[in-house]
Amino acid sequence: MEEEPTYHVQFIDGASSFEFTSTSSILRPDDYHPSSAPHIVSAAVAEVYGNPDAPVTIRIGNGGLGPTGLLQALCSAYISQRCQPPQSDKGESGASDLKFEWVCNHSRHTQAALQAGVVDVALTYEREEEDRAEKEGWSRRVGVLCHDHFVLAGPNSDPAGLRRLRQKRAVTNASNAKGTRTLSPSVAFKVIADTRSPFHTRGDGSATMHREQSLWSAAGVSPGESPHDGGDGGWYKRLPCTPLEALRAADAEGAYLLTDRATVLLAYHTGEVRNLDVFVEGAEELLSPCSILLRSDEKRNEVMDFVKWLGGQDAQTVVEQYGRGWEAGIPLFTPISQAEVAPGDEFAHQQREKHGRPGASFHRSRL
Numbered sequence: 168m169e170e171e172p173t174y175h176v177q178f179i180d181g182a183s184s185f186e187f188t189s190t191s192s193i194l195r196p197d198d199y200h201p202s203s204a205p206h207i208v209s210a211a212v213a214e215v216y217g218n219p220d221a222p223v224t225i226r227i228g229n230g231g232l233g234p235t236g237l238l239q240a241l242c243s244a245y246i247s248q249r250c251q252p253p254q255s256d257k258g259e260s261g262a263s264d265l266k267f268e269w270v271c272n273h274s275r276h277t278q279a280a281l282q283a284g285v286v287d288v289a290l291t292y293e294r295e296e297e298d299r300a301e302k303e304g305w306s307r308r309v310g311v312l313c314h315d316h317f318v319l320a321g322p323n324s325d326p327a328g329l330r331r332l333r334q335k336r337a338v339t340n341a342s343n344a345k346g347t348r349t350l351s352p353s354v355a356f357k358v359i360a361d362t363r364s365p366f367h368t369r370g371d372g373s374a375t376m377h378r379e380q381s382l383w384s385a386a387g388v389s390p391g392e393s394p395h396d397g398g399d400g401g402w403y404k405r406l407p408c409t410p411l412e413a414l415r416a417a418d419a420e421g422a423y424l425l426t427d428r429a430t431v432l433l434a435y436h437t438g439e440v441r442n443l444d445v446f447v448e449g450a451e452e453l454l455s456p457c458s459i460l461l462r463s464d465e466k467r468n469e470v471m472d473f474v475k476w477l478g479g480q481d482a483q484t485v486v487e488q489y490g491r492g493w494e495a496g497i498p499l500f501t502p503i504s505q506a507e508v509a510p511g512d513e514f515a516h517q518q519r520e521k522h523g524r525p526g527a528s529f530h531r532s533r534l
Contacts, residue, residue: 172202176279178210185210187283191303193275193296199372208276210285216242217266223469226268228277228286230373231315232457233269234411235429235499237489238290242267244485245476265469273373281306281460287470289460292374297458308458310478313486313500315455316508317378319355319447320414320431321423327364329355329446355447356386363402365422366390369413370405374455379425382452411439418442427455428508429490429499436493445514454506478503 174194176187186205196202212226216239232238246263272280274291281289282305290312291297300306321329333350359366360383368390369376383390390403406416410430417424418440428448434440447453459474476482483502490499497512 174202175205176208176283177205178208178280178283178285180210187279189279189282191279191282191300191305193278193300197372199370199376206276206279208279208285209270209272210280211270212268213271214239214269215266216269217246218263219266221264221266223265224268225265225288225470225473226270226286227288227290228270228272228280229290229457230271230273230277231292231410231427231429232290233271234409235433235489237313237429237486237500238269240485240489241477241482244481245473248481249472249476273371273375275372275374278306278460281462284462287461287465287467288474290457291460292455292457293377294456294458297460300460305463306460307463309461309474310459311503312457312459312477312482313502314506315457315500316428316448317375317425317453317455318428318431318445318514319352319423320417320426320443320445321364322417322421323442323444324421325444325446326421327355327359327362327423329358330444332358333446350447352382352447352450352452353386356382357388359423360386360388360390360402365420366403367413367417367420367422367424368403368405369407369410369424371407375410375425375427378453378455382425385452414440414443428514431514432490432493432495432497432499435495436490448514449508456506457500 171190172195174189174191176189176194178185178187194206200206213233227238227242229238246265270280270286274293275296277286277289277291278296278300280286282300289306292315297306297308301308321327329350332354336350368379404422406413408416410426411434413424414426414430414434416422421442431440431443431445459477461470461474465471483504486500487498487502487505490497501508
């Protein structure tokens with residue numbers, strides 16, 4: 168019988184670290200990560216929600232929800248609604264007995280953190296890898312928290328001519344009554360490659376990177392294989408970094424990139440990005456559901472109660488409304504019941520209808 172391959176993980180928390188060995192195929196080698204190198208995964212707490220001295224801790228692993236503030240909003244709402252503070256000897260309310268800790272990694276490394284017991288709940292974005300872990304027997308998906316959505320963003324100057332192409336297709340589709348979606352990801356990616364327009368890839372093993380690779384494949388393009396594609400002076404540039412850092416770099420260098428809708432809205436909300444537009448959104452292949460994962464042997468009441476709440480109406484209302492109070496006035500995510508972004512909340516609608524709001528480049532666009 169052939170022996171299962173083993174994969175080495177090094178968990179880092181500040182100056183300390185520990186080793187973990189896994190046989191899970193979610194850590195299999197790929198173009199990004201060779202089998203000879205250990206996976207470097209964070210075990211550090213990025214943020215704490217609730218009373219930092221609370222005796223009960225639930226650790227959540229996730230990459231994208233934390234930076235947007237949605238994870239904090241959900242945890243705070245849960246603590247407020249479900250965790251009654253204990254009574255002191257004097258009959259006065261004390262602090263809540265529960266806190267949440269967020270550990271930040273991309274999806275596959277978040278799964279590794281779940282397997283190793285570094286986190287108690289994993290919120291991830293790769294359905295095939297989640298299914299793979301479930302078949303291996305150590306993880307189970309207990310639901311979907313929300314839907315994020317990938318978008319293709321790029322410079323206002325639009326060197327690939329996507330804006331013009333979208334306008335032409337919009338006219339054609341309108342005359343043929345074929346709907347409002349006018350530019351598919353595969354068409355846009357092919358045009359970017361054909362025109363050798365600057366494109367930034369995160370190339371870091373994230374769910375975004377893997378989705379981007381699938382979109383290049385659908386477009387019949389293999390960027391990075393030619394010496395003229397990547398490296399110094401090439402149109403296809405690898406920048407391993409966080410989603411927000413990737414967006415800043417593309418904004419500064421005038422490059423296209425695949426990113427998520429929530430990160431774009433966050434960047435415009437904070438004023439960190441001003442020179443990018445969104446050219447492709449809403450396609451089925453850009454949908455990014457956020458799954459809730461637990462270890463297969465997880466049975467603690469505190470954890471089970473929380474994940475059940477995440478699928479309930481109170482949590483879903485938080486998801487549905489998050490971002491509505493920002494000046495752009497559109498939500499960052501959609502709830503379980505709504506896979507697609509409502510037409511009035513799409514970037515294209517904002518670009519046409521709501522001039523003068525922050526995220527000014529969106530509203531200067533002629534999409």
